Amino acid sequence: MRETAQQSPAERPQEEVPSGRGWLSRSRILSVVLSLGAIVLGLAAGAALASLFVGGDDGPGDEGPALEIGTGMPEEGSAEAGFVRDMTIHHAQAVEMAEIVRDKTESEEIRMLAADIALTQQAQIGQMHGWLDVWNLPATGEEPAMSWMRMPTEDRMPGMASPAEIDELQNASPEEADKLFLQLMIPHHEAAVPMANAIIEETDQEEVNRLASAIAASQQAEIEMMQGMLNIRGVTVESSSSPHGEGPHGGD
Numbered sequence: 001m002r003e004t005a006q007q008s009p010a011e012r013p014q015e016e017v018p019s020g021r022g023w024l025s026r027s028r029i030l031s032v033v034l035s036l037g038a039i040v041l042g043l044a045a046g047a048a049l050a051s052l053f054v055g056g057d058d059g060p061g062d063e064g065p066a067l068e069i070g071t072g073m074p075e076e077g078s079a080e081a082g083f084v085r086d087m088t089i090h091h092a093q094a095v096e097m098a099e100i101v102r103d104k105t106e107s108e109e110i111r112m113l114a115a116d117i118a119l120t121q122q123a124q125i126g127q128m129h130g131w132l133d134v135w136n137l138p139a140t141g142e143e144p145a146m147s148w149m150r151m152p153t154e155d156r157m158p159g160m161a162s163p164a165e166i167d168e169l170q171n172a173s174p175e176e177a178d179k180l181f182l183q184l185m186i187p188h189h190e191a192a193v194p195m196a197n198a199i200i201e202e203t204d205q206e207e208v209n210r211l212a213s214a215i216a217a218s219q220q221a222e223i224e225m226m227q228g229m230l231n232i233r234g235v236t237v238e239s240s241s242s243p244h245g246e247g248p249h250g251g252d
Contacts, residue, residue: 073135079202081137082148083195084128086157090192091121093160094185097169101181106174109229110181124211149198159191179235182226189219
């Protein structure tokens with residue numbers, strides 16, 4: 001009778017041996033799921049605003065037309081449309097940087113901050129995309145960025161990191177990535193706050209005002225928090241300042 005050979009522990013497949021890599025993979029999968037959920041919830045919240053602007057039928061016998069989409073809503077060239085498009089792009093880079101450092105950092109404090117930024121701003125991106133759908137406007141416009149603020153630019157918007165700085169963050173060691181993330185995110189937030197305050201002065205749309213107010217308040221609070229984190233790491237707050245939209249290391 002043929003005997004079945006039994007594998008010793010050393011001969012068992014390598015994947016049976018627990019490792020930190022498996023946990024990291026599950027963590028990344030969970031982060032992706034949470035990010036997608038934030039986008040879906042944001043889109044649903046934005047689309048739900050259609051009920052504020054679009055009328056329905058009064059009943060089976062109603063022969064009058066329903067309110068047209070666009071009645072009382074922001075139009076092409078409006079400050080609201082410009083704000084939503086620009087802030088969506090601005091938020092997208094913040095999410096990108098947050099996700100890079102979240103998977104790289106060895107600091108639980110930085111990881112929690114990055115996760116909060118990524119999830120919050122992903123949800124807001126979804127909400128703003130939903131508004132554009134409700135307003136019957138495309139995701140992009142023909143005017144340069146910041147035109148709605150009478151500050152048109154063909155270059156990066158204020159606070160935006162350069163491609164070289166994103167690459168540097170991607171390739172940095174965990175400790176250096178923590179510092180660079182804070183140095184890049186502080187001016188990024190510092191540029192977003194004036195954008196939010198500007199649309200508050202311009203808009204008569206309650207939902208836009210509400211989101212802009214939330215952005216201004218939360219990002220100002222995060223600026224102060226990140227400045228403290230930089231100080232603890234021995235980096236002066238001044239080195240994180242970035243006039244004219246350049247990152248802490250200058251332009252491209």
